[in-house]
Amino acid sequence: MSTPQLATFKVPAIENEPMRTYAAGTVERKGLEAALAQMQQELPFEVPCIVNGLPIKTGKLAKQPIPSDHARHLCVYHEADEATVASAIDGALAAKAEWEAMPWNDRAAIFLRAAELVSGKYRYKLVAATMLGQGKNAWQAEIDAAAELSDFFRFGVKYVEELYAQQPPKNAAGSWNRVEYRALEGFVLAVSPFNFTAIGGNLPGVPAIVGNTVVWKPSPAATYSNYLIYQILAEAGVPAGVIQFVPGPPPEVVAQAISHPNFAALHFTGSTFIFKKLWKDIAANLDKYKGYPRIVGETGGKNFHVIHKSAEIRNAVLQTIRGGFEYQGQKCSALSRLYVSSSLWSSGFKDLLLSEVAKIKIGSPSDFGNFMGPVIGRPAYDKIIGFIQKAKDAGGEVLIGGTGDDSKGYFIQPTVILTKDPESVTMKEEIFGPVITVYVYDDAKYEQTLELIDNTSPYALTGSIFSADRKALLTATNKLRNAAGNVYYNEKCTGAVVGQQPFGGGRASGTNDKAGSISIFYRFVSARSIKENFVGLEDFQYPSNLI
Ligand SMILES: NC(=O)c1ccc[n+]([C@@H]2O[C@H](COP(=O)([O-])OP(=O)(O)OC[C@H]3O[C@@H](n4cnc5c(N)ncnc54)[C@H](O)[C@@H]3O)[C@@H](O)[C@H]2O)c1
Numbered sequence: 001m002s003t004p005q006l007a008t009f010k011v012p013a014i015e016n017e018p019m020r021t022y023a024a025g026t027v028e029r030k031g032l033e034a035a036l037a038q039m040q041q042e043l044p045f046e047v048p049c050i051v052n053g054l055p056i057k058t059g060k061l062a063k064q065p066i067p068s069d070h071a072r073h074l075c076v077y078h079e080a081d082e083a084t085v086a087s088a089i090d091g092a093l094a095a096k097a098e099w100e101a102m103p104w105n106d107r108a109a110i111f112l113r114a115a116e117l118v119s120g121k122y123r124y125k126l127v128a129a130t131m132l133g134q135g136k137n138a139w140q141a142e143i144d145a146a147a148e149l150s151d152f153f154r155f156g157v158k159y160v161e162e163l164y165a166q167q168p169p170k171n172a173a174g175s176w177n178r179v180e181y182r183a184l185e186g187f188v189l190a191v192s193p194f195n196f197t198a199i200g201g202n203l204p205g206v207p208a209i210v211g212n213t214v215v216w217k218p219s220p221a222a223t224y225s226n227y228l229i230y231q232i233l234a235e236a237g238v239p240a241g242v243i244q245f246v247p248g249p250p251p252e253v254v255a256q257a258i259s260h261p262n263f264a265a266l267h268f269t270g271s272t273f274i275f276k277k278l279w280k281d282i283a284a285n286l287d288k289y290k291g292y293p294r295i296v297g298e299t300g301g302k303n304f305h306v307i308h309k310s311a312e313i314r315n316a317v318l319q320t321i322r323g324g325f326e327y328q329g330q331k332c333s334a335l336s337r338l339y340v341s342s343s344l345w346s347s348g349f350k351d352l353l354l355s356e357v358a359k360i361k362i363g364s365p366s367d368f369g370n371f372m373g374p375v376i377g378r379p380a381y382d383k384i385i386g387f388i389q390k391a392k393d394a395g396g397e398v399l400i401g402g403t404g405d406d407s408k409g410y411f412i413q414p415t416v417i418l419t420k421d422p423e424s425v426t427m428k429e430e431i432f433g434p435v436i437t438v439y440v441y442d443d444a445k446y447e448q449t450l451e452l453i454d455n456t457s458p459y460a461l462t463g464s465i466f467s468a469d470r471k472a473l474l475t476a477t478n479k480l481r482n483a484a485g486n487v488y489y490n491e492k493c494t495g496a497v498v499g500q501q502p503f504g505g506g507r508a509s510g511t512n513d514k515a516g517s518i519s520i521f522y523r524f525v526s527a528r529s530i531k532e533n534f535v536g537l538e539d540f541q542y543p544s545n546l547i
């Protein structure tokens with residue numbers, strides 16, 4: 001069992017992990033190139049499930065292709081079968097008592113150590129795995145796998161320290177009140193998406209930091225980078241059984257976990273469609289559970305930039321390009337619908353947008369000169385090309401891009417579509433690819449356009465307002481109050497940083513529990529109030545009873 005806690009401690013000061021540039025000639029460029037070369041030489045890697053700290057090789061093999069070179073595979077992984085999932089759940093339940101009783105400072109130290117391993121010893125390996133396996137360029141992979149992942153672990157520790165410090169402000173005479181932030185009863189299921197290595201680490205990490213044990217089903221398309229995270233957490237000291245790594249056929253693994261009586265919570269990030277399905281499945285299982293499972297999900301977006309006539313054109317155009325085309329538009333926060341004032345559109349915005357987009361280089365992330373890489377896989381490629389076709393069929397004009405090349409990797413040109421119909425399909429539905437649809441609005445109809453933005457899509461994740469006019473900013477802020485959980489002024493709608501912009505959206509975009517902030521941790525604890533009395537009663541009667 002655990003050792004007793006001898007004192008309380010203050011965690012070290014936490015800062016965001018500084019980003020490395022990977023500019024030509026730098027030490028980090030050489031380090032990353034070496035890691036990429038080594039990985040290319042050694043692949044494909046074999047990835048087992050890990051249950052109770054032990055590798056399980058089920059022999060049921062699946063592959064993670066390299067999206068920029070789909071004939072090759074980054075890893076071959078063993079899919080969890082029913083028996084493996086069952087022992088992962090049993091093991092997680094068995095590991096719980098010791099883990100939740102471990103003194104907080106020891107749990108904190110494990111995650112601080114994990115952050116150091118991410119930002120130090122394993123930095124280039126994680127970044128290289130994210131570049132090869134998920135198709136990010138060096139800068140995007142650095143943001144994700146090095147900076148954001150270590151930030152999630154470090155700031156997680158800081159937020160949990162703040163959470164635990166929240167104690168009742170009052171005590172009646174002769175007594176002391178405390179609140180104990182217990183882990184949830186049962187196990188947590190973490191189901192993570194392909195597009196952020198950091199989210200892979202954060203979904204099991206958040207519940208585990210506060211004493212839960214977790215069954216983690218990673219995305220098939222991020223298996224190898226996520227397996228590295230598992231190994232880092234184990235090296236940092238997360239005990240066997242606390243996080244169970246179970247890649248496998250998603251519907252089967254998840255269905256088995258959420259039908260278990262001790263299922264305590266779902267920590268999900270992915271598409272809205274799957275999240276809604278899982279919520280309904282959990283609801284259908286409600287009578288099986290011991291309690292009411294917590295459901296935390298961050299999902300899709302249909303994110304907007306609105307460009308007011310007062311906006312500075314160059315900044316708005318360059319932010320638009322980054323917001324829409326970084327990581328091929330495969331961020332939940334990626335810009336997808338662009339509303340531009342007609343006077344600005346015709347006085348330079350359109351020309352600058354098209355001339356800058358034409359400069360974008362696209363190709364393998366291993367070639368550092370490429371701004372864009374591949375989309376994640378065949379289904380994504382076909383879906384995005386299908387959306388471009390639907391937009392054309394609906395009368396949209398492709399101003400630039402619109403084509404792809406899937407002969408070697410899944411490459412789609414950055415695409416800008418002009419529509420006259422603000423309700424057309426690519427203004428409403430999440431595409432998750434490098435496609436921006438533009439609607440040019442009459443300058444005099446700014447307020448109606450804001451209402452249109454608010455009502456066009458079911459999502460409410462991110463949005464940006466570009467304006468040099470404070471009144472126009474304020475009008476948009478008020479009219480779009482519920483249209484985005486993360487809103488930006490004169491800045492692109494992507495790129496939330498842990499500890500700086502708590503991230504998440506409302507409406508169909510999720511439960512808005514704000515990853516990268518203290519509030520997410522509340523979802524994975526169940527508070528117990530404790531009152532201790534130091535003075536005994538002398539009489540059961542009230543003073544008013546005594547005549
Ligand atoms: N709001 C956010 O913070 C945020 C962050 C990243 C990604 N996303 C969203 O994630 C999506 C892209 O990621 P993705 O393609 O990995 O999403 P996805 O919904 O396809 O997959 C997410 C996870 O669910 C699993 N899954 C898929 N089908 C399932 C099923 N039938 N039953 C159970 N589990 C299933 C997947 O294997 C994966 O682990 C986009 O919609 C994007 O907007 C949101």
Ligand SMILES: N[C@@H](CCC=O)C(=O)O
Nearest residue numbers: 195331332333494495496
């Ligand atoms: N942190 C990310 C959100 C993750 C979505 O995929 C951003 O704001 O760009």
